[in-house]
Amino acid sequence: MSGVGIGKLMGFFNRCTPEPGLPACEWWVYAGWGAAIGALTLPVFSLWRLKRRDQAEDAVSTYRG
Numbered sequence: 001m002s003g004v005g006i007g008k009l010m011g012f013f014n015r016c017t018p019e020p021g022l023p024a025c026e027w028w029v030y031a032g033w034g035a036a037i038g039a040l041t042l043p044v045f046s047l048w049r050l051k052r053r054d055q056a057e058d059a060v061s062t063y064r065g
Contacts (some may be wrong), residue, residue, distance in 0.1 A: 016058020 004023050007030035011018060016025035
């Protein structure tokens with residue numbers, strides 16, 4: 001979705017008129033890049049967040065124990 005939004009902005013600045021029924025000119029390029037970036041960052045950030053939570057739980061259990 002963010003990739004298509006960037007495509008709409010780029011179309012505005014390039015003064016491109018999209019075909020009827022399409023969100024932006026060459027929207028598939030920006031949607032593809034957005035999907036690729038999302039496919040990489042979502043798992044990385046999720047695993048990083050889970051690791052931080054495990055470390056915090058380990059620190060609490062060590063402190064209590």
